[in-house]
Amino acid sequence: MTVSVTFNEEKVAEQAAETAARLVSEGVPEALAKGDPTLWGPEAQAEATVRLGWLNLPRTSGELLPEIGKLVERARAQGLDHVVLAGMGGSSLAPEVITATADVPLTVLDTTDPGQVRRALEDRLDRTILVVASKSGGTVETDSHRRIYEKAFRDAGIDPAERIVVVTDPGSPLEQTALESGYPVILADPNVGGRYSALSAFGLVPSALAGADVEKLLDDAAAVQPLLAQTEGNPGLDLGAALGAAAVSGRDKLVLEDSLSEINGLPDWIEQLVAESTGKQGKGILPIVGAEPGEAPDELIVGIDSDGALAVGGPLGAQFLVWEYATAIVGRILGIDPFDQPNVAESKKNTAKLLARPELPVGAPILVDGPVEVYGELPGSEVPKDLSDVFTRLLEAIPSRGYLAIMAYLDREAAFDAPYAEGASFEEMTDAWSAADPATLRAQLTLRTERPITFGWGPRFLHSTGQYHKGGPQNGVFLQITGAVDEDVEVPGKPYTLGRLQLAQALGDQGALARRGRPTVRLHLTDRAAGVARLLAVAREV
Numbered sequence: 001m002t003v004s005v006t007f008n009e010e011k012v013a014e015q016a017a018e019t020a021a022r023l024v025s026e027g028v029p030e031a032l033a034k035g036d037p038t039l040w041g042p043e044a045q046a047e048a049t050v051r052l053g054w055l056n057l058p059r060t061s062g063e064l065l066p067e068i069g070k071l072v073e074r075a076r077a078q079g080l081d082h083v084v085l086a087g088m089g090g091s092s093l094a095p096e097v098i099t100a101t102a103d104v105p106l107t108v109l110d111t112t113d114p115g116q117v118r119r120a121l122e123d124r125l126d127r128t129i130l131v132v133a134s135k136s137g138g139t140v141e142t143d144s145h146r147r148i149y150e151k152a153f154r155d156a157g158i159d160p161a162e163r164i165v166v167v168t169d170p171g172s173p174l175e176q177t178a179l180e181s182g183y184p185v186i187l188a189d190p191n192v193g194g195r196y197s198a199l200s201a202f203g204l205v206p207s208a209l210a211g212a213d214v215e216k217l218l219d220d221a222a223a224v225q226p227l228l229a230q231t232e233g234n235p236g237l238d239l240g241a242a243l244g245a246a247a248v249s250g251r252d253k254l255v256l257e258d259s260l261s262e263i264n265g266l267p268d269w270i271e272q273l274v275a276e277s278t279g280k281q282g283k284g285i286l287p288i289v290g291a292e293p294g295e296a297p298d299e300l301i302v303g304i305d306s307d308g309a310l311a312v313g314g315p316l317g318a319q320f321l322v323w324e325y326a327t328a329i330v331g332r333i334l335g336i337d338p339f340d341q342p343n344v345a346e347s348k349k350n351t352a353k354l355l356a357r358p359e360l361p362v363g364a365p366i367l368v369d370g371p372v373e374v375y376g377e378l379p380g381s382e383v384p385k386d387l388s389d390v391f392t393r394l395l396e397a398i399p400s401r402g403y404l405a406i407m408a409y410l411d412r413e414a415a416f417d418a419p420y421a422e423g424a425s426f427e428e429m430t431d432a433w434s435a436a437d438p439a440t441l442r443a444q445l446t447l448r449t450e451r452p453i454t455f456g457w458g459p460r461f462l463h464s465t466g467q468y469h470k471g472g473p474q475n476g477v478f479l480q481i482t483g484a485v486d487e488d489v490e491v492p493g494k495p496y497t498l499g500r501l502q503l504a505q506a507l508g509d510q511g512a513l514a515r516r517g518r519p520t521v522r523l524h525l526t527d528r529a530a531g532v533a534r535l536l537a538v539a540r541e542v
């Protein structure tokens, strides 16, 4: 079984066919399948030369299987059945989908929220194996997680070398640390970028440790690979041509719908791939994940094994490869380099600068509403009357082809702590969770605008849609949510705590967005649970 791309809208089909025919006449499908680095122009060539290894992963990653098998055996023999993965963006999004689809548990740490990290630390540390995954080996969140876990293991009388496994690129500082500390290292293919690394060691090692069948994943990808050199019946070409042509014609908001799919969570992975690959030079496609499809004229609904203007069906391993190929095709159509992420570093630099200061420059709130402080500047010079006015003015500020991005630097799992009555039905439980979940704010605000609203957890989204926010079309309006920290977590060997890092990340990104003149407001919850409740009550009211 390979991947099928089905067109359910005539216009989309026509535009895709036209674009695909042009690409075929230029020899693009075969050239891409062969790994030709010249396809994105002279400026992208150097990067593309060392970024096309993903095309061969279905075959080359097979070589890793015996080594991975030994790691899995060792972990089983030690009784380590709680697999924690520390990795940002491309170093954790694929394992998250792979394990969710295989229905095997994996704890993903792609947060700097002290509460969420503490939650993981307090969960079965005696049976925990930690995979530290970073291609560059220099990502601050992942480095912090490694330090925190090393200390926690030592404090519990456990030798970290028995519990930590590293996945990184050859020659990275993390490889060096691992060698010095005696951690097993699985080296990944350095000719593959983070968001294209699903079928590399980054996707396979944590997933296999968690119990997923990674050989099957590679087999499914290998089955679709030969089709990618074809000029007809090439799902990567069809999908790429459809997405690219739609974007050029103005439908550049990609609504991903997967309600009927047996694959669990692929849109989150696609979000990073598409947003970070295409959102640059003022161009790009904005993925919308987890929202009800709207009716905005610039939206294109793509269904994963589900309905949409376009439906993409097939097994996970094959979908990974096809979406990667399609994204490279979109890069060619839009005239951008699909392998770099030029604007991600800006927020990181701002954050590093802020952390070097004795105090973080939070400024003074422009409004305080119970447990919610409002920081930043709203469009127009007037001070907002109340929280409701903040929401109204943010929604009004969205330009005709724009979007609102909600970015919550909070504990993604806190809503599950919401109390519910004893003997509550599942529906009552989900109601309680949803009433405590900051993501509910998106659903509420969606009722008040025709424009798309995205929702991302910070700092996770910084490694994904964060590139698009800063590098893509400048029509975003930004709403950050941060929260007070009750119990912080030290980062051993560093002068900052996780709480401070988390806030500095929000402020660093705010700086990068504000520098572009984009409306950016930060809502700070001085009491997190009460603050979320207040936001939802006000948003519901209006």
Ligand SMILES: O=P(O)(O)OC[C@H]1O[C@H](O)[C@H](O)[C@@H](O)[C@@H]1O
Residues within 6 Å of the ligand: 087, 088, 089, 090, 091, 133, 134, 135, 136, 137, 138, 139, 142, 194, 195, 276, 341, 344, 462, 463, 464
């Ligand atoms: O694997 P790492 O080097 O730690 O990088 C993790 C992530 O961080 C960066 O911000 C990039 O923008 C992402 O594409 C990447 O996946």
